Amino acid sequence: MDPMSKRKRPATKLSHMHDNSWYIIKLNLRCAQCCCGTANPTGAQIERMPGFEGAMLEEHNSSRDRVVRNLRDIEGIDVSRKSIVLYRVTRIALNNMEKLFALSxxxxxxxxxxxxxxxxxxxxxxxxxxxxxxxxxxxxxxxxxxxxxxxxxxxxxxxxxxxxxxxxxxxxxxxxxxxxxxxxxxxxxxxxxxxxxxxxxxxxxxxxxxxxxxxxxxxxxxxCALNIRFSTVDKFKKIDVTKDNVNNGIMDVQSSRTLREYNQKVEQLQKNFPLRQNLYLSGQVQVQ
Incomplete structure (x- = not known):
């Protein structure tokens, strides 16, 4: 007999198995999309998700649409119908962020x-x-x-x-x-x-x-004089007021140093842009 055949069988994790046994030597661990269920996370679970935390980072807004989009893209979870939960966890997150800011x-x-x-x-x-x-x-x-x-x-x-x-x-x-x-x-x-x-x-x-x-x-x-100008143009656009022809007048009014000077410049503006009024005389409409 060959002396090599008398050697003791090496101890391995398969030593207990009989010769000629069938066994699986490798598993290909791949996730299969077999589950048709829908995730229904709680507010506490959403608060700890990277998708939610990412929506609260600097240079991003914490609006509901962004949080929903982030959770859908990053976590694969649709929470568009959980408005109350989203608003609650967003409030908690904002409050916690403010507390951390105050401590820092x-x-x-x-x-x-x-x-x-x-x-x-x-x-x-x-x-x-x-x-x-x-x-x-x-x-x-x-x-x-x-x-x-x-x-x-x-x-x-x-x-x-x-x-x-x-x-x-x-x-x-x-x-x-x-x-x-x-x-x-x-x-x-x-x-x-x-x-x-x-x-x-x-x-x-x-x-x-x-x-x-x-x-x-x-x-x-x-x-702000610029906002006054924009508002004036919008309100009186029917009487041909534009940014160009009203700009100097508004700047003059804003630069007034006394109430008397202010009233004088307002009167000048009224002369330059008289308001048209509809007056009813003898049953007829007259524009003045």
Missing amino acids: NPGSRVVCQVDDAGRFFRCFLAIRSVMDVQKLLLPDWISDGTHMKQPQYNVDKDGNKRIDPVAVAYVHKETIENFVWVFGNCIVAGIALHDRPTFTDRGKQRSAQQVLASMGLQVNIKF
């Missing part, structure tokens, strides 16, 4: 307000490092609003990239009460609004100034 930036003012049902209502954020050097900045402010549905128009999207955001607020609508809340938070945060003009494009902000004045809080609101 001591002295900054961070406010997140909810409604009576505990849902997200509005938030405010003022950056302490910018407030500390506000005396070194150009001594005027601009207050402007942007709609979340417009991706091309966001904070700091100015022409030369030199506008520094000092405070950012997220509200559901541009109302007088919301402007009072925003300006009030600016004052509490330490932003100087009394000794420098704040240029705006909304009459509601001027009304907010009156409300704050009744509370003993001074805000110096000024209307």
Whole structure:
């Protein structure tokens, strides 16, 4: 007998199997799309998904459409019908992000307000490092609003990239009460609004100034001349007012130093662009 045949069989993981046995030596582990079920994640599960976290990153918006699209593209999950869950987890994420910002930036003012049902209502954020050097900045402010549905128009999207955001607020609508809340938070945060003009494009902000004045809080609101020009052209386009022929007049009015000078320039504008009125005389309409 061959001495090699007397050697002990090597111990392997297959030693216990009989000779000539059949066994599987390799598995090709591929996922098969056999399941026809639909994922139904909870709010806590959505909050921890990379697709949801990616929608909340810098330079992205947290709108419902974007969150739904991200979860569909990255996670393969359709949550378009779970609006309440999405709004709830988005509110939680925004609140947590604000808390982290406040911890990382001591002295900054961070406010997140909810409604009576505990849902997200509005938030405010003022950056302490910018407030500390506000005396070194150009001594005027601009207050402007942007709609979340417009991706091309966001904070700091100015022409030369030199506008520094000092405070950012997220509200559901541009109302007088919301402007009072925003300006009030600016004052509490330490932003100087009394000794420098704040240029705006909304009459509601001027009304907010009156409300704050009744509370003993001074805000110096000024209307932006360019927005006045655009609004004037839109309102009086029926009497041939254009940006070219009304520009100088509006700039003159805005540069008035006294009330008397202001009234004189307004009267001159009225002469240059007389309003047509429909008068009913003896049952007939006359345009004057």
